[in-house]
Amino acid sequence: MKTRLTIGLLAGMATAMMAYGATAQQSDDWKPKWNDKGELELPTGYREWVYLGSPLTPNALNGGEAGFPEYHNVYMHPEVYKIYKETNEFPEGTILLKELQLTIKGDEEDGSRTEVSGRGYFPGAYNGIDIAVKDSTRFADSQNWGYFNFGHHAPPYAQSAMAAPTEACAQCHIDSATKDMVFTKFYQILNTK
């Protein structure tokens, strides 16, 4: 009986220690990971991060040629969200991940379709990933943010990506973004207390 209790106690302690280890590891999980070529690795689990919003620029409203006709679903790691809510700033190492999601093929000329809820646009297949990373050492020349494209197509996406040249991405964010290179005006969750 006594032995059983001891074994039970030891097993309990081991589980608690493992859980603690996992938490300790998790707390750093939100930081960007770089491979030995200096490329950013595609984060995992991002669809379970904090969802910021989905701007939509459909082809029908862009002469049939939207650069990104999909929903732009934007996510931020929960740890980063917590820090942002406390400080009102994007911490060093912030990753903003934008996953593109096609609208389901429409029956109307403007690409819309009718569902029981009404006529409109409805989210369909995933179709690409863009990422912005705040790192004042690597990206001092483009206002501390680097930009990455992991493919504009159906998954699987590239597992790592090189930073895009400033003129390809950062410049437009420098010129037009709302706050610290981010279009916060579209992400209500960042603007409400």
Ligand code: HEC
């Ligand atoms: C012509 C301007 C322009 C260019 C060029 C551009 N972006 Fe953006 N980007 C925007 C706008 C506007 C938004 C927010 C609205 C939207 O998604 O339509 C945005 C949003 C984002 C977001 C979500 C976070 C945020 O800042 O709001 C990421 C990530 C992003 N862009 C990455 C990229 C990458 C990577 C490239 C280059 C491959 C790029 N962008 C090029 C204008 C631009």
